[in-house]
Amino acid sequence: MDWMECTTTRLNPPSKTRKNLWGKRLDSSPLIATKRSSWFMVTSIFLRRGATVEIITPSWVPGKIVSCKFVRASLWTKSSRNFDQALNEKYDALLVPGGVWSSTVVRTDSSALKLIQQQKSSKRLLATVCSGTTVLINAGLTKGVPLTGSPSIRIDLENAGGNYKDQPVVSIGNLITGRSPQGRDNELWIQEIANWLNANRN
Numbered sequence: 111m112d113w114m115e116c117t118t119t120r121l122n123p124p125s126k127t128r129k130n131l132w133g134k135r136l137d138s139s140p141l142i143a144t145k146r147s148s149w150f151m152v153t154s155i156f157l158r159r160g161a162t163v164e165i166i167t168p169s170w171v172p173g174k175i176v177s178c179k180f181v182r183a184s185l186w187t188k189s190s191r192n193f194d195q196a197l198n199e200k201y202d203a204l205l206v207p208g209g210v211w212s213s214t215v216v217r218t219d220s221s222a223l224k225l226i227q228q229q230k231s232s233k234r235l236l237a238t239v240c241s242g243t244t245v246l247i248n249a250g251l252t253k254g255v256p257l258t259g260s261p262s263i264r265i266d267l268e269n270a271g272g273n274y275k276d277q278p279v280v281s282i283g284n285l286i287t288g289r290s291p292q293g294r295d296n297e298l299w300i301q302e303i304a305n306w307l308n309a310n311r312n
Contacts, residue, residue, distance in 0.1 A: 152205060152300055159304070164190035164201075168219050193221035197228065202307060204229040208240025208260065208291050217248040227251070230285065235310070237303050239288035239296070243267065246287075256280050257287040281306070 153163050167173075167189040191199075204226065206216065216222045226249045229236045238246060243259030244266055246252045253271035258280045267274050278295040279302045280287050286306060288299030 203235035206238040206242040237286040
């Protein structure tokens, strides 16, 4: 079963109204390994709503990534381009999923951080979830900013000047952060992204 089949089965949009996202271009940056729940849920729903989703990885990754259930590799997926190449592209949304491995790699990749900073300053959507929110620390985007993420990274975010909120979703400007890639939290994060994209059509 290939990736497209995996991401378009089982899941239904959490919203009661299926607003479509035809023409929207999303960049999901799961890197070398990411938590499967946070990545497949969001890509599945936005693909079904008509968005184009690209998978972006570091330049040293050989064209594919692995999704994990906890720390066990469960599925390999082809990447669309690397961070260096993505710097020349314009995305309607840049999504940074959770996963400790994934966020650790992003936080130490200069091209990834530049891409995140570029997206934030462009006024186009930047969204993170769970431990993916820690990438904002290294990108210098947390000081005085209300945000959320996994409770386990609360101290890290607060030490970096962030205003941590223990709630499912925090949306401020063109930044949306989610607490968890599980259950209702994830549904609310995804719906907030869809609402933002529909409200900011160009």
